[in-house]
Amino acid sequence: MGRLGLAICYDGSFPETFRQLAWMGAEAVLQVNLTSTSDREQELVMARANAIFNQLFVVSLNASQPTGVGRSLVVDPEGLVRLEAGSGEELLTDVLDLDAVERVRRFGTAGVSRMWEQMMREGPGISLPMYGETARKPTGAAMPND
Secondary structure (H helix, E strand, O other): OOOEEEEEHHHHHOHHHHHHHHHOOOOEEEEEEOOOOOOHHHHHHHHHHHHHHHOOEEEEEEOOOOOOOOOOEEEOOOOOEEEEOOOOOOOOOOOOOOHHHHHHHHHOEOOOEOHHHHHHOOOOOOEEHHHOEEOOOOOOOOOOOO
């Protein structure tokens, strides 16, 4: 049905983690958190940024009060918040249209930013050790001359 990546809590603070998951074909990343501190607001910003940078869904789950501060959310591939929970225990349900990932990667965030295509213009000669040494086309990404 789709490819899901897994990130744990502080992984969201490192853009390379989400980029690696996207590079491996993830269309959505499930990020499980146990945040009980005042920086949940920053984590929500990073979840949106990671969705935008990698043009994929991010589902950032956090423990509710009293263990955590809650505020789980679902973000689409253009960084728009689809659902956000409050601080208490809550059940969020959503249907992720994984075709949206391919659309956004092909036509760009807000119909403009086609990051994967722009990177691939430099060709497979780009040295990217973290991505297996060379660049390759991610699922759904538009390429020059597509």
